[in-house]
Amino acid sequence: YKFYQFWVNVSDEDAERYIKIFTLLDKATVESLIAEHREAPHLRKLQKRLAEELTVMIHSREEYERAVAASSILFGGGAEALKAADERTILEVFDGVPQFEISAADLAVASGVPFAALCTEKASVFASKGELRRLVQGGGISLNGTKVTDAEQPVTTEDLISGKFLLVQKGKKNYFLLIVK
Template sequence: AMTCPLITKSDGAKFGKTEEGNIWLDPQKTSPYKFYQFWLNTSDDDAEKYIKIFTLFTKEEIDKFTLEHKKAPHLRLLQKKLAKSITTMVHTPEDCITAIEASQILFGQGTSKQLKKLDENTFMTIFEGVPQYNVSKTSFTEGIEIMKLLTETSSIFPSKGELRRTIQGNGLSINKEKVADPELIIYENYLIGDKYLLVQKGKKNYFLIIAG
């Protein structure tokens, strides 16, 4: 058995099952992705404390990580070391890799290949809260013009003019791949898991089209 003192956050709040925003070891209650994100999003002070409690890094390793982190805190080295170590221990190395790749997808560094590798549960967890649009599967079977799909069938863009300008400015991605042709036809083979189409407008605006 492993024990540790009562764990508190930097604001003095304690960990406990009645506290909002806490996590579970059971992947059915907290997915590996959300588990990883929890540790990745800890404050600098909390990360410095938790890495000593929840990981098996040596004192020398932790001192080195802490020093490197303080030189460039925006890179969040401590949080990444903490999140990777504890997610691997609690879940599996494969789950941790998936969580890291999922994080990269959400924050703009992921690839289409990584996106298509995700299981449906992780996929939906990542894009929880993203605006969603339901579109008939028949539209994709027959093929639908991207202009129509994103301005009429869904309201992702208010006008075809804005959509065209976004494409010309290299600001539209479908399933993490840039769209260069405003006359593109979207077919069924574009759907992830035969169901989802991820639309990215600019760097941070995501929309999910669900075929059904």
């Protein structure tokens, strides 16, 4: 994932140089990719192809596909991409984000644990329930890629990703990984 992301994030100028140096693509293909990229640089087609070629060459087609899936978790895949992710991918993608361990017993209760209690008492994701409620009312909180509309909604073992994780998102860029042990 990190290898793939490195190449996706290179500048346009570097991508034009690197695709000529580091890939085995023929000259016509490279020139076509560069021309296509110059017409719509915001699509980053050149960087994506560079990342694909190098990730497949160095790691494998399977690892490339895992990296693309991991990227979709953060950049637009939403709840479906998140639910399809395996444990290794989740840990790679969310390496470096704040992590909290919670007890499996907390979620094993038949009715689950209220989202507000989970994120303030079981894990210190939010400083207070009041802060959490304000963000929920403003539409700024997601659990596993789905907007939270009720601060008291129950969270159960059914909500776990890969049987082990809960992902809380505050705003657009603040993620918190809850690991159930």
